[in-house]
Amino acid sequence: MVIKPHKIHQYRKVKLVKSVVFRCMLPGCTHYTREAFIINKIALCPFCGKDFLITRDLARRETVHCSECIVSTKPKVEVKEVVEFLEELKDDTTSHK
Numbered sequence: 199m200v201i202k203p204h205k206i207h208q209y210r211k212v213k214l215v216k217s218v219v220f221r222c223m224l225p226g227c228t229h230y231t232r233e234a235f236i237i238n239k240i241a242l243c244p245f246c247g248k249d250f251l252i253t254r255d256l257a258r259r260e261t262v263h264c265s266e267c268i269v270s271t272k273p274k275v276e277v278k279e280v281v282e283f284l285e286e287l288k289d290d291t292t293s294h295k
């Protein structure tokens with residue numbers, strides 16, 4: 199397996215017995231760093247794929263991602279809309295008979 203080298207890591211918080219470390223989530227990468235060293239580092243956002251600067255606030259998350267993706271983690275589609283969409287699908291399948 200050939201692993202593509204990367205400069206920007208994608209961090210995830212790992213809780214150890216006495217400390218917390220941030221491990222890179224990218225396949226084949228063994229890089230990890232301590233909580234104190236992750237602030238002001240550049241990381242890769244697992245959701246939008248862009249690189250961003252890790253602030254103290256962003257480092258609190260289990261999966262470290264950019265500030266833009268914090269907003270977009272809210273569900274975009276309302277439950278009512280999904281139900282209506284499913285109803286439409288049902289109508290579609292019955293009309294073919």
Ligand SMILES: [Zn+2]
Binds near residue numbers: 206207208223227
């Ligand atoms: Zn890495």
Ligand SMILES: [Zn+2]
Binds near residue numbers: 264266
């Ligand atoms: Zn992002």
